[in-house]
Amino acid sequence: MGPGLDRGSAFVGKGHGRRLRGLSVAGSGLELVTPHGPAGVAVLRFHESTRKETLERFGLHEVPPGSVHLVRPSLDGEVLDEGLLVACPDGSLELHVHGSPALVERLLVGEPSARQSSAGLSLEAAALARVPEAPCSAGARLLLDQGRGHLRRSLVEILARADASQATNLLDHWRLQRFWLKPVRVVLVGEVNAGKSTLFNLMIGEEQALTSSEEGTTRDAVQGRGSLGPWPVEWIDTAGERDDAPLAVERAGQEQARMAAAGADLVLRLLPMDGGQSNHPSPSLGSSLPSPPEVILRSRGEQASARRPSPDAGVALDVLDDPQGARAAVARCVLEALGLPGDWTRTSGQAALYDKSQAEALAAFLGGDSSPLQALLDISD
DSSP, X not given: OOTTOOTTEEXXXXXXXXXXXXXXXXXXXXXXXXXXXXXXXXXXXXOGGGXXXXXXXXXXXXXXXXXXXXXXXEETTEXXXXXXXXXXXXXXXXXXXXXXXXXXXXXXXXXXXHHHHTTTXXXXXXXXXXXXXXXXXXXXXXXXXXXXXXXXXXXXXXXXXXXXXXXXXXXXXXXXXXXXXXXXXXXXXXBTTSSHHHHHHHHHTSOOSOOOSSTTOOOSOEEEEEEETTEEEEEEEOOOBOTTOOSHHHHHHHHHHHHHHHTOSEEEEEEETTOOOOSSOOOOTTOSSOOOOEEEEEEETTEEEEEOSSTTOEEEXXXXXXXXXHHHHHHHHHHHHHTOOTTOOOOTTOOOOOSHHHHHHHXXXXXXXXXXXXXXXXXOO
């Protein structure tokens, strides 16, 4: 491996054709093999001529067919995602990543999103650059307010007065407001025929996922956007879990499900109504990242009972005959598990953080180092 290349990472560099440490990620070097558009998981395939170099750049040597390896693709030194490098039985290599269209585009053509292109901009200009990406009106209004200078004025006061309470207040609000800028990601997992697709369709308000009594109907992760109160939510329906999946495509779908769950803010696990336990533990993929919280739903296809984190709190659901009651009960479980209020609002014109780096700068200030905060203020239009 060359200097600066960590095992399990690969880097997309700048230059003609955009290259993955010498590998073209445009044209024949890397191609998208799943449909375009939002999805739980996107699959990209490397050209067979780049196999040896691809493995070397990911810090790997020869890999056996059917093996799966955790990797972290990155662009110009910034980790974009945590995904899977899959060695297919036919000898090809596939990269399985989260199915955000913006992420897929960056992997294919290397173009920065509004977040990356805002580097070096003032607090005001960077906020306005992100308005088109806001997933809800509350997020767009928050960004517009910061574009008018509210965050800058608040940070100036914090530095001038050494105001720890004001800094703490901004950080406390950031824990919630960040979900107005990046939707809550909820992944449905569980046994085959547990009713995941029926529940998924209910939560997004349309029949986007196929439902059937036949086992293994869902084989790819399917993504849909919805909302719970003021919070935008990305719901992801996944392939059912079973140890004896007869087809390779179904087994690949189950691997996608494990990857999607590992990157979730919350996992909803559907288990049998009879009280059985899952034989499939929550996925970690060998990652050093913490596992997402999990809520159990007891189901029998179209009927389910939801159990909140407290094992004694149960709510009977009937998805088909009482969809409104079922949706309300699931929404309550999700919001409680994540600590999100169902009716939270903010006053127009208030200062708010809109980037993780700003939260880190305030945390450093509270720890006695004001230089990161000052650096944010030093950039002006």
